[in-house]
Amino acid sequence: MITEVQNYFIHQSEIYGKDFYLDLKKSSSVVTEPPPTTQTIEQFNSEIKDCHKCELSKSRTQLVFGSGASDAKLMCVGQAPDSDSDKQGRPFSGATWELLSKILLAIKFPIDDIYFANVIKCHPPENRDPQEIEITECLPFLNTQIELIKPVVILALGRTAAQSLLGVRESVVSLREKENYYRDIPVFVTHHPGDLLKNSELKRATWEDVQKLRKVFDELAN
Ligand code: SF4
Structure with missing residues (x-):
C-alpha cells in the first residue's frame, strides 16, 4: 500500500523529474522548490x-489554475472553485468575487x-x-505557484487556505490573531468572502485583518 509520503514523491517526480528537493528547515509541511528552469x-x-490525480478531475468542467498578475506582490488564496468559477475558469466569481474585490479596493489594492x-x-x-487526500494531492501546485509569483504578502481566505498554507489545524478565529508565515512570507488569515455573505457579523473582523495586512504590506513592499 502506498503511503501519503510515497504518493507525494511519486507525484512530484511526475511533475518535476528528479530535480526537486525538500526544505524541512523553514516549514513543518513538505514544500518543494520550483523547477530550476x-x-x-x-x-x-x-x-x-x-x-x-484525484477524483475531482471527474466533477470539474475545467481545472481552475489561478488569475492575475504574474509579478503580484499580494496573493489571495481561497479554498476551491465553486460551480460558477468552474464554468468561468476563474478562482473567484459571482457575489464572492464582487465582495472580495470591494474589500481589496477599499484597502487600495x-x-x-x-x-x-x-x-x-x-x-x-x-x-x-x-x-484531506484532495488537499494533499493538489497543494504542491499552490506551493509552486507561490514560488513562481513570489508575493510579498499572502492573504489566506478561510479555513482550508489557512490550514493548508500553514500546515496547522487551528481555526480561522485563532489564526487571525497570530503572526503567520509561509516560509518567510507573512500570511494574513481572514474569513472567506463566501462566509461573509452567509454571516455579515464576520465583516468587522475581516476589515480589521485586511487593514493590518495593508500596513505590513506598505512596510515590506515600499
Ligand atoms: S490534484 Fe488538484 S488539479 Fe489534480 S485533479 Fe485533483 S483537484 Fe484537480
Whole structure:
C-alpha cells in the first residue's frame, strides 16, 4: 500500500523529474522548490491543466489554475472553485468575487495587481469541502505557484487556505490573531468572502485583518 509520503514523491517526480528537493528547515509541511528552469506561471499552468490525480478531475468542467498578475506582490488564496468559477475558469466569481474585490479596493489594492488562486484547482461536487487526500494531492501546485509569483504578502481566505498554507489545524478565529508565515512570507488569515455573505457579523473582523495586512504590506513592499 502506498503511503501519503510515497504518493507525494511519486507525484512530484511526475511533475518535476528528479530535480526537486525538500526544505524541512523553514516549514513543518513538505514544500518543494520550483523547477530550476525559466519556467513561468503560464508554462506551469499548461503543464498541469490535464491533471487527473484525484477524483475531482471527474466533477470539474475545467481545472481552475489561478488569475492575475504574474509579478503580484499580494496573493489571495481561497479554498476551491465553486460551480460558477468552474464554468468561468476563474478562482473567484459571482457575489464572492464582487465582495472580495470591494474589500481589496477599499484597502487600495488595484485588482489587476493581485494574483488569485485556490488550494484546490477543481470544483468539488455540490460545493462540498475538499477532502484531506484532495488537499494533499493538489497543494504542491499552490506551493509552486507561490514560488513562481513570489508575493510579498499572502492573504489566506478561510479555513482550508489557512490550514493548508500553514500546515496547522487551528481555526480561522485563532489564526487571525497570530503572526503567520509561509516560509518567510507573512500570511494574513481572514474569513472567506463566501462566509461573509452567509454571516455579515464576520465583516468587522475581516476589515480589521485586511487593514493590518495593508500596513505590513506598505512596510515590506515600499
Ligand atoms: S483537484 Fe488538484 S490534484 Fe485533483 S485533479 Fe484537480 S488539479 Fe489534480
